[in-house]
Amino acid sequence: MITKNRLWKSVVVLFFVTGMVGSASITSSAKTNEEVEVAQMVRSTKRAKAKKVTVKLGSQSAGGAAMVDPSSGVNGGGAPAFSVCIRTTRRYDTEASEDGIKSWNRTGAADLSLVSSESAAKIVIINDDYGKTDWVGETVITRRGGKIVSARVKLNDYFLKNFNDTVRQSVVEHELGHAMGLPHTSNTRSVMYPSLDVKNPRLISAFDINSLENLYDNAA
Numbered sequence: 001m002i003t004k005n006r007l008w009k010s011v012v013v014l015f016f017v018t019g020m021v022g023s024a025s026i027t028s029s030a031k032t033n034e035e036v037e038v039a040q041m042v043r044s045t046k047r048a049k050a051k052k053v054t055v056k057l058g059s060q061s062a063g064g065a066a067m068v069d070p071s072s073g074v075n076g077g078g079a080p081a082f083s084v085c086i087r088t089t090r091r092y093d094t095e096a097s098e099d100g101i102k103s104w105n106r107t108g109a110a111d112l113s114l115v116s117s118e119s120a121a122k123i124v125i126i127n128d129d130y131g132k133t134d135w136v137g138e139t140v141i142t143r144r145g146g147k148i149v150s151a152r153v154k155l156n157d158y159f160l161k162n163f164n165d166t167v168r169q170s171v172v173e174h175e176l177g178h179a180m181g182l183p184h185t186s187n188t189r190s191v192m193y194p195s196l197d198v199k200n201p202r203l204i205s206a207f208d209i210n211s212l213e214n215l216y217d218n219a220a
Contacts, residue, residue, distance in 0.1 A: 100172030
């Protein structure tokens, strides 16, 4: 049970190259009063074909919509409003981030506004060459009393530098979905599907729009 005043971080490895298998683990520390959840995929093309991907996320494990704080910003009918600071150093990452933000805003289900200061942002997007990891995108979510306080999106240029603009945008849209509280889904048409299809990248679908709207309608 997570108490109202408890501060915890959910570290979620959120988007991976197709051909990996999902796994998840949760660790907690009484000393720091934090709970850390890590969802990862390992490289195994053979196992990926035979094993269903299942990933347990913080937004699901502790109460679904209750994990989202509608007071972080609600636009009229319940659209979450988040300030976003792009701190990427590669042009293609910056453009993908801007395109991902515009895409979510066009749906009407989200209200993401750009700010220049990290301290003024609820979501910060950064990039680096993190090497040959199991992930191409990662989001670290900080929660207080189970509510999203901030999110930090990491883009791995080790992979992204070799992808086209649509694939990179797909990664950003996925990570922003997590930053707003969306979990992974088994819907293969959803941008929140846990693996990245480089040949046929998924973008925001009607399913994702409905999922976000329902999440915040239920939290209101």
